[in-house]
Amino acid sequence: MISHLDQLFIGALRPLPPEGQMTGIYKSPIDRPVGVGAEGLVGDFQGDRRVHGGSEKAVHHYPAEHYTRLAQRFPHRAVMLQPGTLGENLSTRGWTEETVCIGDVFRVGSALLQLxxxxxxxxxxxxxxxxxxxxLFVAHEGITGWYYRVREGGAIAPGDAIELVERPNPDLSVATYWRATLEHRPEPAKLRAMAAAAGLAPDKAQRLAERAAWLESHPAGS
Incomplete structure (x- = not known):
């Protein structure tokens, strides 16, 4: 699997209306190589580091084709619904949550990223x-995008090839994972299998294992 990086985005902190919380969701396109390390792209910032950024959410990838669905659902915002609007760093076409998997490793420019x-x-x-x-629409439709950790730092530029070099969990697409997390009572065994998936963020693995344990201790109808 080989694709290409259509656009690359980074952003400084800005206030988010109407309350004015500082956020890094506002991104600007970059037309030059940008360094990437364990915490993400050089010059890219996150407002609330409790839930954004860090080594397990270093780089955000969002499929450009999802903006068409968002524009259809929110036509009064169609003009602004263009790549970069939801705070992503990497924008491509052709890869979606259905076609990439938890733990996938990609060579992007000279960097190595893991989903x-x-x-x-x-x-x-x-x-x-x-x-x-x-x-809620993004969540229910499963058009979430995904995060990478940086396995090897390097430089990324628009137009770079994005090549899949390793797939440890071919049966665990991002879509499959997401749908399972939305189920009311998923099978505990399924949650434990997902928790053991190579490359899954440790906090997500722990959450899955804890949910499996809770479901086992609270059977349906009890």
Whole structure:
């Protein structure tokens, strides 16, 4: 699997209307190589480091084709629904949550990135788009995008090839993972198998294992 990086985005911190929380969701396109290390792209920032950024969410990838679906659902925001709007760093076409898997390792430019987890949409998407229900739509439709950890630092530039070099979990697409997390009562064995997936972010693995244990101790109908 080989694709190409259509656009590359980074952003400084800016206030998010209407309350003015500082956020890194506002990104600008970059037309030159940018260094990437364990914490992400040089010059890219996150406002709330408790839930954004860090080594397990170092780089955010969002499929450009999802913006068409968002524009259809929120036509009053169609003009602004272009790549970069949801705070992603990498924008491509052709790869979606259905075709990439937890733990996938990609060579992008001279860097090596590993897919660690889906993005969990939050209220900031509603505020960024000024569209109530946008984050829920993203979640329910499974058009979340995903995060990478940086296995090897390097430089990334628009137009770089993105090559899949390792796939440890071919049966665990991001879409499969996401749908399982949305199930009301998923099978505990399925959650434990997902928790053991190579490359999954450790906090997500722990959460899956804890949920499996809770489901086992609280059987349906009890």
């Amino acid at each position: 660690s987890q889906p993005r969990s949409p939050c209220w900031k998407i509603d505020h960024r788009l000024d569209a109530e229900g946008a984050s």
